[in-house]
Amino acid sequence: MTTAHPTSLAVLGLGQLGATLARAFLDNGHDLAVWNRTPAKADALVERGARRAESVADAVRTADLIITVVSDYAAAEQLLEPVVDDLRGKTIVNLISGTPEQARALAAWSGERGIGYLDGAAMSGTTVVGKPEALFIFSGPEESFAAHRPALSALGNAVYLGADPGLAAMYDTALFGLIWGSLSGFYHGAALLGTEQVAAKTFAEVAVGHLSFIARLFAEHASQLDRGELSDADGTVKVHADAVHHLLETSRRQGIDTAVPELFAQLLRRGIDSGRGGSGVAVVAESIRNGV
Ligand SMILES: NC(=O)c1ccc[n+]([C@@H]2O[C@H](COP(=O)([O-])OP(=O)(O)OC[C@H]3O[C@@H](n4cnc5c(N)ncnc54)[C@H](OP(=O)(O)O)[C@@H]3O)[C@@H](O)[C@H]2O)c1
Structure with a gap:
C-alpha cells in the first residue's frame, strides 16, 4: 500500500x-x-x-x-x-x-x-x-x-x-494493566481446565467467543460509573463474591495457584466489609479509586 x-x-x-x-x-x-x-x-x-x-x-x-x-x-x-x-x-x-x-x-x-x-x-x-x-x-x-x-x-x-502530551503515556499504562488483567484471567482458566486435560487452545476458542460479552460489560459499567448510578443487572458484589469463592475452592481442589482470583476476591470483600455488598459489581472501580 x-x-x-x-x-x-x-x-x-x-x-x-x-x-x-x-x-x-x-x-x-x-x-x-x-x-x-x-x-x-x-x-x-x-x-x-x-x-x-x-x-x-x-x-x-x-x-x-x-x-x-x-x-x-x-x-x-x-x-x-x-x-x-x-x-x-x-x-x-x-x-x-x-x-x-x-x-x-x-x-x-x-x-x-x-x-x-x-x-x-x-x-x-x-x-x-x-x-x-x-x-x-x-x-x-x-x-x-x-x-x-x-x-x-x-x-x-x-x-x-x-x-x-501526558495522556498517551497514561493510556499506555492503563491499557497494559488491562492486558495483564485479561491475560491473568486467561492463564488461570487455562491452568484450571488443564487439570481436566482440556488443551489451552480449546479453552481459548470458547474464551475468545466470550470477549464480546466482556466488551459489553466494559461499555455498560463505564456509563454507570460516569453517571454515578450503579446497576445490579450484572450481579451484586455479594453475588460475584460467591462466584469467586467457587473459583477459589475449585482451583484449590484441582491443586492450582489461587493468586489471580484472590485479587478480585479481596476487592469484593472490601465492598462487602464497607456495607456495599448489595451494590452493582462496578462499585469495585470506586474501591480501587478511593482505596476503601
Ligand atoms: N518492542 C515492542 O514491541 C515495543 C512495543 C511498545 C513500546 N516499545 C517501546 O519502544 C522503545 C524501543 O523499544 P525496542 O523494543 O525497539 O527496544 P530495543 O529493541 O531494545 O532497541 C533499543 C533501541 O534504542 C537504541 N538505544 C538505546 N540506548 C541508546 C543511546 N544511549 N543512544 C542511542 N541509541 C540508543 C538502541 O540502539 P542500538 O541498536 O545501538 O543498541 C536500539 O535502536 C522502548 O521505550 C519500548 O518500551 C516497544
Whole structure:
C-alpha cells in the first residue's frame, strides 16, 4: 500500500520496534531516513529503500516528522539536544515508553525550542504493525495530529486522545494493566481446565467467543460509573463474591495457584466489609479509586 501524500520521515532508533515502524513507513511510500547507534541495524531497511543517515543531524535534515524510538527518554534527550537547530519548525513523534511526566517534560522542552511534539505509544507489539488492528495512540496539539495523521496511519489504527502530551503515556499504562488483567484471567482458566486435560487452545476458542460479552460489560459499567448510578443487572458484589469463592475452592481442589482470583476476591470483600455488598459489581472501580 502506498499513500497519496508521502511525508519525509526520519526514524531514530532501529531496535525491535523502530525497525518495524520504519518498514511500515517504507511500505506506504514515504521518504525515510533511518539512523541507529549501531549502524548495521539499518542495512536491511536501506535495501528496502530507506536512506542511511550518517548522524542524527543528517537524519533530521531531510525530515518533516522525526520518530524517536530508542530505549528511553534519557537516550532520546541525549540525541535531540545537539540538533535543536535542525529540529526547529519540525515535529517529533515520540514512541518511547515512559511516564506522563516524562512526556510532558519532553513536550515542554520541544515547545520552548520551537519544535512540534506529539507523544505516542505502540499498543500492539510488532507483529501486526501496518495492519488496521495495530493500535497506536497519540496526544498533543490536535492540529499537529491532524496534519500528520496520514503518515502515522501507515503504522495502523492511529487514535488521538487529547491535547495533554501526558495522556498517551497514561493510556499506555492503563491499557497494559488491562492486558495483564485479561491475560491473568486467561492463564488461570487455562491452568484450571488443564487439570481436566482440556488443551489451552480449546479453552481459548470458547474464551475468545466470550470477549464480546466482556466488551459489553466494559461499555455498560463505564456509563454507570460516569453517571454515578450503579446497576445490579450484572450481579451484586455479594453475588460475584460467591462466584469467586467457587473459583477459589475449585482451583484449590484441582491443586492450582489461587493468586489471580484472590485479587478480585479481596476487592469484593472490601465492598462487602464497607456495607456495599448489595451494590452493582462496578462499585469495585470506586474501591480501587478511593482505596476503601
Ligand atoms: N518492542 C515492542 O514491541 C515495543 C512495543 C511498545 C513500546 N516499545 C517501546 O519502544 C522503545 C524501543 O523499544 P525496542 O523494543 O525497539 O527496544 P530495543 O529493541 O531494545 O532497541 C533499543 C533501541 O534504542 C537504541 N538505544 C538505546 N540506548 C541508546 C543511546 N544511549 N543512544 C542511542 N541509541 C540508543 C538502541 O540502539 P542500538 O541498536 O545501538 O543498541 C536500539 O535502536 C522502548 O521505550 C519500548 O518500551 C516497544
